[in-house]
Amino acid sequence: MDGKEVDRAAPSVLAAVATSGLVAALALSPARPGLGWLVTALAVAAAVIVAARRAETSARKRNPVWAVFAVALIAVGAFRDSRWLFTLCVLTALVAASLAVAGTSLRGAVEAPINALTRLYWIKRGVQAIRPRGNTRTLLAVAVSAVLLVVFGGLLVSADPAFEALVKRLVPTVDGSSFTSVTMFVLAALFTTGLCWALTQPQAEFSLKAQRISLRRIEWVLPIGVLVLLFAAFVSVQLPALFSVVGDLSYAEYARRGFWQLLVVTALTLGVIGLASRLAPRETSADRAWLRALLGALSVLSLVIVAGAAARMWVYQQEYGFTVLRVLVLTCELWLGLVYLLVIVAGVRLRGSWLPGVVVATAMATLLGLAVLNPERLIADGNLDRYERIGRIDYHYLLGLSADAAPALARLPEPQRTCVLSWPTRELAANPDSLLEFNLARARARGWLALTPLPCKDASFRN
Structure with a gap:
């Protein structure tokens, strides 16, 4: 079956689909992060692996590193209560799972999310x-019985x-x-x-190949050179303002205004x-030298601008306080x-085939690192440090x-x-778990919050 698409899902795939759905229905609580998400992720991983091994099809080469990222990102829900953080982890885990297969x-x-919506015929045929034979008449009898019963x-x-x-006690109600x-x-x-589709089916081959555009040296050196001069x-x-740590309010305004542009x-x-x-040619040693020099200079100057933008955001947070959005954009700048x-x-070596995968992996590792740091506690600590320093807090x-x-x-402090x-x-x-x-x-x-706290007597906290 190598190189040929199987027109229907194998029984092992059907069992994997049913098992994953059943575990998710029983274990998932979408309203809050929890252990059930990790249980579901492990169940899906195990079901897909078993289905791929039993299906008599040619599997693609897969990378278990992405599967580890997917499970680790879902596991954040068992340790962190932040909804926005866990939502980012779930979305990223879906990408990691798709890359794994x-x-x-x-x-x-x-590919996996797209296949989820476009390969239903594969499951139907399976x-x-x-x-069994005669199933159509059996289904018709079931339908007629249901109509009579209703x-x-x-x-x-x-x-x-x-x-x-009696009927209300016996028949379950359909609630939320x-x-x-x-x-x-x-x-x-x-x-x-x-x-399962991506893991058990052979990789599709594309006959359409884009023709490589051949540029003369002047055609790419001139625009990149202009950009390098502009950045320089x-x-x-x-440079003095990018890394100055000034505490007055006017500089904080300046930092906020310049950060988004940078x-x-x-x-x-x-x-x-x-x-x-x-697009740049690299056939001759001169072509390669120009490529290294201009793109290297542009990268180094961009790195300086990234550092400056991060410094601006840090100063702005010190002045105005820490928020989720500000922590996220600062993390994004550090990742950039x-x-x-x-x-x-x-x-340096003009070889970057490894770069896209490593960039995606560092993005996932950065998100996991943010979860380990506990961003909402970091935000609270930052605002309390600011309160102790300047006496203002939201x-x-x-x-x-x-x-x-x-x-x-x-x-x-109390109250x-x-x-x-x-x-x-x-x-x-x-809402106990x-x-x-x-x-x-x-x-x-x-474990340490009082279950019966004293009533808040400050009117500014009341809705």
Whole structure:
């Protein structure tokens, strides 16, 4: 079967899809991070591996490193309570899982989700292949029975209160929890379908090849050279301000205003470098020397701008306080700095086939590192340090943080401490976790927060 697409899903694939959906329906609580997400991720991974080994098809070469990233990102939900952080981890884990089965490429990053919606016929044919003979008439009989049951049952229920009470006890009601379970079953089953397809089917071959554009040296040296001169002029003029640590408010305004422009510049420059490295000729030693010199200079200058943007954001946070968005963009800038270092390394030897995969891996590692640092506690600690330094703090923003920030919020003086902690204390007490909803941050917060806090007497904290 090598090189040929199998027209229907094997029984092992059908079992993997059903198993993954069932585990997700039973274990997932989408409203909050918890242990159930990790259980579901492990179940999906195990089901897909078993399905791939039993299916008699040619599997593609797969990289287990991406699978490790996917499971590690989902595992964040068992340790951190921050919803925004876990949402980023889940979305990134879906990309990592797709890369694990479909290969390290732009197409591989989205192939599994796309397959989840476009390969349903594959599952349908697999189900049809194992159905017994005469199944159509059996299904028709089941449908007729259901219609009779609904029509006559509804009439009899409305005719007698005692029979109505009996039916209500026997027939489960469809509430929000049931709808959530069905939704989780469908989503997990669909994604497992996409993974199994990518893992068990041979890689599609593309006959259409783009013709390489041949540029003369002047055609790429001139625009890149102009950009290098522009960046050099900017860095030489702004270098003192980029790294000055000034505490007055006017500089903080300046830092905020300049940061976003610098962020866009550094991101766009990556695209320019990638395009130039692909289109520029490198047949002669002079071509390669020009390529190394100009792209190297552009990368180094961009790295300086990245460092300056990060320094501006740090000063701005010191002046105005730490928030989720500010921590995220600062993390993004630090990651962009790492990417530029990788670009410089690749440019030394003019070999960058390894670069896209490593860049994606560093992005996932950066997100995991952010989860390890506990960003919401970091935000709370930063705002409290600022409060001790200048006496200003946004209590209402602190009220919106998750249980991850609870240990830092204990540093607040009274009565602010009681007022800020009263809401998460009531929330944790009113919504206990089941075994599959276990979350280490919430468990630790429950361990030392008072279950019956004193009432907040500060009117500014009341809604």
